[in-house]
Amino acid sequence: MELKRFAIYIPAYNAALTLPRVLERIPEKIRREVQEILVVDNNSPDNTHLIALEIKKQQDMHNLRVIRNERNEGYGGSQKIAYQYCIDRKFDGVVMLHGDAQYAPEFMENLIEPIIRGEADMVFGSRFTGDPLKGGMPLHRYLGNRALTTVQNLLLGTGLSEFHSGYRVYAVEALRRIPFQRFSSDYHFDTEIIIAMVDTKQRIMEVPIPTHYGDEENYVNIWRYGLDVLVTTVSYFLHRRGWRRSRNWSRIFGE
Numbered sequence: 001m002e003l004k005r006f007a008i009y010i011p012a013y014n015a016a017l018t019l020p021r022v023l024e025r026i027p028e029k030i031r032r033e034v035q036e037i038l039v040v041d042n043n044s045p046d047n048t049h050l051i052a053l054e055i056k057k058q059q060d061m062h063n064l065r066v067i068r069n070e071r072n073e074g075y076g077g078s079q080k081i082a083y084q085y086c087i088d089r090k091f092d093g094v095v096m097l098h099g100d101a102q103y104a105p106e107f108m109e110n111l112i113e114p115i116i117r118g119e120a121d122m123v124f125g126s127r128f129t130g131d132p133l134k135g136g137m138p139l140h141r142y143l144g145n146r147a148l149t150t151v152q153n154l155l156l157g158t159g160l161s162e163f164h165s166g167y168r169v170y171a172v173e174a175l176r177r178i179p180f181q182r183f184s185s186d187y188h189f190d191t192e193i194i195i196a197m198v199d200t201k202q203r204i205m206e207v208p209i210p211t212h213y214g215d216e217e218n219y220v221n222i223w224r225y226g227l228d229v230l231v232t233t234v235s236y237f238l239h240r241r242g243w244r245r246s247r248n249w250s251r252i253f254g255e
Helices: 019-025 028-033 048-058 074-088 105-116 139-156 172-176 189-199 222-240 247-253
Strands: 006-012 036-041 064-068 093-096 122-126 168-171 204-208
Touching: 006 019, 006 074, 019 048, 019 105, 028 105, 036 048, 036 074, 048 064, 074 093, 074 172, 074 189, 093 105, 093 172, 105 122, 105 168, 105 204, 139 189, 139 222, 168 172, 189 204, 189 222, 189 247, 222 247
Parallel strands: 006 036, 006 093, 036 064, 122 204
Antiparallel strands: 093 168, 122 168
C-alpha cells in the first residue's frame, strides 16, 4: 500500500478563514504524494469553496478537488459522499481532517502508518492519551467525553481512550465492508461507524495527538449529540443481545 493511493478528505462548513491554514499545515511530502485532497464544502454560506479553488489555482495544487454540496447534507452526509467517492476511485486509504484547524495535520503521518503497514483498518487520533485540558478542551466537553467513552467501552467491550475524535484514517477496504450509507447524516455518524467496525471485528488503533481548541465556530449541540450517542450505543447493545429490537440497527444491518 502506497501513500499515492490515499486521499485526504476535509469536511468543511464556513471554513473560509481556517481552511487555508489547514491545507498549508499538511506536511509537504504528504500533500505532494497523496492522490487527492478532497474538500467537501457542505453548502457553506461563506466562500469556503471559492477559497479552496483559489488556493488550488495559486499554489498549483493539481491533486486538490473541491466538491460543493447543493444543500447541507449534514456532517455524516458529507462523510457518505467522501467515502463513496474513495471507494469508487479504488483508493487504499482516506484521512478525515476537519477544516476548522482543530486537529494537527502535522501528525498525519503517524495516523497513516498503521494503515500502510496493514496493522489496522481504522486509526483514531486520540486526544485523551495526552492532556486535553492543557490543550484548551473545555471542562464540560472533557467530562462528557470521559463519561460517554466509559459507557461505550462497557457496552461494546472495547478499551478505547475516547470515541469522539474526528481525526481518523480508514482503510477503504474496511469501508466497503460496512453499510455506512445507512448511517445517520448527523454528528453521531461517527459513533455508528465505530460500532459497525466493532461489530464486523475490524481492527481499531489509537495514536496520540495534541489537543487544540481555539476560536473556531462549533456547530454541534453537545447535549443533543451526547443523547444521540448514548441512545445509539445502548440500542445497539440491546439489539445484538436480542433483548430489544432496534429499528435503526435492523435497517442499518439489513435485517
